[in-house]
Amino acid sequence: MTFDTGVTNERLGRIVExxxxxxxxxxxxxxxxxxxxxxxxxxxxxxxxxxxxLTPWDLKPEFSKDEFxxxxxxLLSGExxxxxxETVHRRKNGTEYNVAVQLQLFEEDGDCxxxxxxxDITDQRLLEKETRELARRLDAILDNTTMSVFVMDERQQCIFMNRAAEKLTGYALHETTGRPLHDVIHHTYPDGRPFPISxxxxxxxxxxxxxxxxEEVFVHKDGSFYPVAFTASPxxxxxxxxxxxIIEVREISEEKRNEEARKLLMHEVDHRARNILSIVQSLTRLTAADDLETYKEVLAGRINALARAQTSLADRRWEGGRLEDVVRQELEALCTKDSIEVRGPEVALSPEQVQPISMLLHELATNANKYGAWSRVDGRVSVTWTLAERQVILQWRETGGPKVVAPTREGFGSLLKSSVVRQIKGTITRTWEPAGLVVEVAFPL
Structure with missing residues (x-):
């Protein structure tokens, strides 16, 4: 078979054109x-x-003649x-576009x-750029989120961990290669039994x-266990x-601790509520007064003292209180600050000590208002304490009041003082000095 060269060249020319x-x-x-x-x-x-x-380098701003x-x-050497x-072509109007070039050398009529x-690969390169930018943003999001993210392949081997996941587990991604993620961070129950992947x-x-x-429990690289909440999606x-x-995981150790603390707190609140109601019932039954108004006043004062003690405990999450805070709250509730002196070292009271000490101080302050130092304009009360070998010695001293004498009988207030001191496993002594009442309470921490 023969070809008409002229016709063939013409057709090839049209195809190329x-x-x-x-x-x-x-x-x-x-x-x-x-x-x-x-x-x-x-x-x-x-x-x-x-x-x-024009020449090729005229169209290619990336190349000089020598570089081209x-x-x-x-090609010229036959290698x-x-x-x-890939390079860039520049149009007559100065705009540019990306191109992929395939270049060959031929001989034509004795000439090379x-x-x-x-x-034209401009759209392709733009898409690649946008994809890289999107990947960069996703990487930034994944690396800056506090949520731990894992990606596993069909063999359940980890192929991606973000920064939070590496921090959570203690493992870098390369350390998990070649085995299922479960065998790395989830292989054992907290009691030591093996945890089958099945x-x-x-x-x-x-x-x-x-x-x-x-929720599950993961095993850290250091061997410790920690609870997590997870979502796993195919x-x-x-x-x-x-x-x-893809697995999203967050550690819930703090949530577990808070939940346990909440349960303990609710239990404590329930216990203390019952205790308070019992105390109020006793106060209601045993408080004595000459008339109804006096009875209401005395009872309200004692209940308010209880309320202040409960508020102090609640403010410190039922973890106890500072002795100085308890003293100031009770004294300032019944008298002006300029008639009070409070001084002593830092002492932390247990939750069981706050309420009795508040009640004791309330009774002393009430008596000082009615019969003691605070019943006179110039009367003053000082409350000081010392601390030695976990023993607190608290002294209540009144001055500037009327002449005092020892009572001939004990009322409910005196019985209450003795009762609350016994609650803190302490002792109480009262001295009626000419200048005023002195009360000394000693109790262990």
């Missing part, structure tokens, strides 16, 4: 363009006559038959010419093709086949 990619042919001698197809001319914005005066000649030297590279097939709710998301969530490909699992 109408080709979707850009086609360039230029001389290996002067590097002037001999042929530039329609697609290239329209994209570049040059006419036939204009482009015939250095690039194509392997390779084709060159592939270069054939360049060029594909019993793992997290790993169940993959074979069962369904999301799951709940990862599907375009054909909806499960190809892995």
């Amino acid at each position: 109408e080709a979707a990619s850009e086609v360039y042919i230029f001389s290996a001698d002067d590097f002037r363009f001999r042929l530039v197809n329609k697609g290239a001319r329209e994209n570049l914005g040059y006419s036939d006559s204009e482009i015939s005066e 000649l250095s690039l194509i030297r392997p 390779t038959e084709r060159l592939y590279f 010419v270069f054939y360049a097939a060029i594909q 019993e793992c709710a997290i790993d169940r998301a993959f074979p069962q093709n369904a999301g799951t969530q709940g 990862i599907r490909n375009d054909e909806a086949q499960v190809v892995g699992t």
Whole structure:
């Protein structure tokens, strides 16, 4: 079979002219363009006559003449038959676009010419740039979130851990390679029994093709255990086949501690509420007075003392209180600050000590208001204490009041003082000095 060379060349010319990619042919001698197809001319914005005066490096702002000649030297020397590279083309109007170039060297009528097939890859490079930017943002989000994120493949091996996950587990990603994530951080129950992967709710998301969530206990790299809340979801490909699992995890040690503390607190509140009601009932029954108004006043004062003690405890989460705070609260509730002196070292009271001491101080302050130092304008009360070998000695001293004498009988107030002192395993002594009442209470911490 023979071909009509003229017809064939004409057809090839039309094919090249109408080709979707850009086609360039230029001389290996002067590097002037001999042929530039329609697609290239329209994209570049040059006419036939204009482009015939140009060279390849005129279109490529990234290359000087010497750099371009250095690039194509392997073709000229015969080291390779084709060159592939990416570069930028500049249009007549100054705009640029990305191109992928395939360059070959041919002999034509005794001359060497270069054939360049060029594909516009601007959209592809833009997409790649946007993808890289999106990946960068996702990486930034994942690395800065406090939520630990793991991605496992179809073998349940970890292929991604964000920074929070590495911090949570103590493992870097490369340390988990080659074995299921479960065998790294979830292999043992807290009691020491082995934890088979078949019993793992997290790993169940993959074979069962369904999301799951709940709480588990992980094993840190240092061997310690810590509780976590997790959500595990299957990862599907375009054909909806499960190809892995994504796991979100957060440590809940603090939540567990808070929950336990809340339960203890509720128990403590219940216990103390019952105790308070019992005390109020006793106060209601045993408080004595000559008339109803006096009874109401005395009872209200004692209940208010209880309330202040409870408020002090609640402010410190039922963990006790400072002796100085308890003293000042009770004294300042019944008298002005300028008639009070409070002095002593730092003493932390237990929750069981706050209420009795508040009640004791309330009774002493009430008596000082009615019969003692605070019943006179110039009367003063000082409350001081010392601390030695975990023994507190608290002294109440009144001055500037009326002349005092020892009572001939004990009322409920005196019985209450003795009772609350016994609650703190202490002792109480009272001395009626000419200058005023002195009460000394000693109790252990």
